[in-house]
Amino acid sequence: MPWYVFALVDAPPAKRPPRGLSGPLGLRRVGDAFAVVERRKDVPPAEFATLQRHQEVVTRLGTLVPAILPVRFGTLLETDALEEALAERDEDLDAAFAAVRHRVQFSWRRYQPRSRDRRAASDAPGDLSGTEYLRRAARAARPAPPAAWRTIRAKLRPLVVQERYQPADARLPDSMYHLVERDASRRYQTLAAALRHANPVLTMSGPWPPFAFAAELL
Amino acid sequence: MPKLEQHRVVPKLAIHSPRTSHPPKRQVASVLDDAESSLVDVIDNLLAKGVMLNADLILALANVDLIYVRLSALLCAADRVIPPFPKERNPRRG
Numbered sequence: 001m002p003w004y005v006f007a008l009v010d011a012p013p014a015k016r017p018p019r020g021l022s023g024p025l026g027l028r029r030v031g032d033a034f035a036v037v038e039r040r041k042d043v044p045p046a047e048f049a050t051l052q053r054h055q056e057v058v059t060r061l062g063t064l065v066p067a068i069l070p071v072r073f074g075t076l077l078e079t080d081a082l083e084e085a086l087a088e089r090d091e092d093l094d095a096a097f098a099a100v101r102h103r104v105q106f107s108w109r110r111y112q113p114r115s116r117d118r119r120a121a122s123d124a125p126g127d128l129s130g131t132e133y134l135r136r137a138a139r140a141a142r143p144a145p146p147a148a149w150r151t152i153r154a155k156l157r158p159l160v161v162q163e164r165y166q167p168a169d170a171r172l173p174d175s176m177y178h179l180v181e182r183d184a185s186r187r188y189q190t191l192a193a194a195l196r197h198a199n200p201v202l203t204m205s206g207p208w209p210p211f212a213f214a215a216e217l218l
Numbered sequence: 219m220p221k222l223e224q225h226r227v228v229p230k231l232a233i234h235s236p237r238t239s240h241p242p243k244r245q246v247a248s249v250l251d252d253a254e255s256s257l258v259d260v261i262d263n264l265l266a267k268g269v270m271l272n273a274d275l276i277l278a279l280a281n282v283d284l285i286y287v288r289l290s291a292l293l294c295a296a297d298r299v300i301p302p303f304p305k306e307r308n309p310r311r312g
Binding site: 042043046048051052054055070072073074075076107109171172173175205208211212216 | 256257258259260261262263264265266267268269270271272292
């Protein structure tokens with residue numbers, strides 16, 4: 001029976017890990033890392049309750065280990081496939097763990113009217129010169145946070161190790177992710193709560209495992 | 219003899235609804251317990267990078283299995299597979 005993989009961790013959990021989706025969690029050693037797995041014959045359904053449980057398991061695990069790399073939902077692998085996927089990738093794993101070790105993620109959302117988005121989307125590629133099309137594609141690949149995020153970024157910058165911005169799309173609102181040292185998360189939350197209440201179009205959640213900063217190794 | 223009016227001091231009656239008798243939540247907790255944001259977080263944390271699909275496909279003819287295909291596919295938006303920031307700049311260093 002294959003393994004359902006929740007996350008890769010750099011050390012065994014300090015305490016007993018939580019239960020998985022329907023059974024106990026196990027650890028599979030893969031090189032210098034460990035895969036946190038559960039025996040399952042099939043991929044769990046992508047229903048809200050299952051997704052929420054998956055997220056809870058990974059979030060709880062994140063508090064029990066120095067570094068965690070959440071794995072994409074639905075990753076079901078046989079033992080040999082799991083080992084093969086991570087074979088000779090010790091350097092990649094080390095770098096990925098180092099980037100998130102003892103760090104947590106906070107997620108900000110900015111809810112805004114969609115009219116401006118629709119106007120931008122209506123510019124068909126056929127109406128643009130090739131140069132302009134490539135310029136826009138390059139900007140879209142590395143979007144810069146708009147000015148509306150300036151205050152949040154400036155106030156929280158001393159506590160932020162790494163930042164990612166994701167513009168709004170059909171699935172999600174404008175989002176900003178901050179990677180913060182675990183030790184600094186209380187200070188971050190206190191500051192963030194004040195900023196959040198000063199700006200009602202913003203929401204903030206966390207601390208999370210570094211979902212937005214974890215390298216995809218599986 | 220004029221009638222003496224009697225006045226009694228009525229103590230102030232404080233009426234509280236049962237809900238307000240609970241200690242107020244701390245501000246940080248109220249931000250984090252937002253139920254609406256939990257749905258967005260689940261979608262973002264678990265589905266934004268796509269999902270793995272696994273399937274077994276068996277092509278058979280007259281109840282004889284001829285071809286077995288094991289599929290393992292990643293289903294997601296193309297822009298989420300390619301990392302948007304190959305080398306992040308540390309915002310502390312400006």
